[in-house]
Amino acid sequence: MNTIAIEFRDVVKSFAKKNGGKQVILDHVNFSIPVGKTTVIAGGSGQGKSVLLKLILGLMPVDSGQILVAGEDVTGVRGQLLEQLRTRFGVLFQGAALFDSLSVYENVALPLRERSNKSEHEIREQVMAILTQLELTGHEEKFPAQLSGGMRKRVGLARALQLKPEIMLFDEPTTGLDPVMTQEIYNLFARTQEQVGYTAVIVSHDIPKVFNLADQVIVLNNGKVDVFASPEALQWSREPHIVDFVESTMGKIYQSHLVEQ
């Protein structure tokens, strides 16, 4: 059995600048994400964290290099192969990306209606089960505009989990949420991961809190990546940019731990 869920081999991605030339976002990047673990991708704004997720999902092409999912080279796949690849993933977008003309129930039922042969009765059972699990019962008929930010994220998670993904990608999942709700969402991720057993990749700015979930940390900085086996390993790095990163983020973890103690 493959122990690596996703692997980047020498991946380069750049964008054309408005005044000519290229801005390299990922510069010969290599890393791997282990199966069943939680990997947090951190880094400042504009460092290419969300681009990295889009490359994994085939929403953007790489300039060069290879991306492997469960050992299969998926670089540049198209058509039905790309559709098959995407069925392995669940994605929770930054703004949840719910269909605003559909109710909560219809949003969560959509992947089943479109990608499975289940009857409407079976779909109803499965949707109601996940809504109960994520404490969304009673909100089935509401539309996304009638929900709070935290509820929208939960609906997004419910929708993403419908097809039992092997890998869940979370793009800034707690942006715009208050600290209590942020913690609640992370607890929910940990709980659902335990139940479903997916590999989690979390792109987040919310460093102190999200590091509590992380098995592995990837820090993006000026197109390069640094991979750490654990959040604790990060603090022992002597690389100046990592030291800066630790000072501005990890310090807060230890401060908060001290306060808790």
Add this chain to the structure above:
Amino acid sequence: MVCEQGEGSMQRNFVQKLGETGLYVHQDLGRMGLYLLLAVKGLFRRPFRFGEFMRQMHFIGSGSVVVIFFTAASTGMVLGLQGYYSLNKFGAEGMLGSAVSLTLIMELGPVLTAIMVAGRAGSAMCAELGIMRISEQIDALECMAVDPFRYLITPKFLAALVSIPLLTALFDVVGIAGGYVAGVHLMGVNPGSYLEGMRSSVTNHDIWLGTVKSFVFALLVVWICTGRGYFVYQIRGAGFGAQSVSRVTTQAVVFSSISVLVFDYLLTAVLL
């Protein structure tokens, strides 16, 4: 010396801008061509979303009936009055029915229907897709391995291709009736000569020409309006966020209206 350098730099800038625009137009046409192919391909992908098709039919077709009715009635009545004024100079008021019906069936019916639908439903379709794009709803569909063309675009294409020709037929009928009211009831043209003029001068070829035009215009309107919304981030100068949606929506209505007028001339020149 400084002045020469300035001129050289201006020329370079001009050539550079021209080159960039040429490349952009080339890229945009390619993108839109591919988009049209994928939308047509979506027709053959299963399951077909009949419910969404009916919803779009209701939105584009039924929702436009009132605006088409009033546009057609006023156009027909103006044609009746103007036509009477012109024909009366030559003592040919009896030809009013013929003039009104041919003008409406071959030209104004298809053109004005397409432009009105572009303004009412085309702009809404463009904005809807633009908002879906900027709020990552289309990305979400792709990530769920749901083909956005089959799910979103193809039902709109099919609904426009069915409802715009039907709205054109409604426009023609209401317009001819408007011309009748203005010509016969207000200006006193003989009702028999109005109807007989229409019957004798309108041929199957004229109706066929009007129908072909309405299909082509329907395709242009739905293609351009949905395409601009779908590619909101790739449209030069559109910017980002809500502003980009408003800009591409305006652009979609302008481009589709101009395309309808250009293709009206081309089709008339080729098919008449």
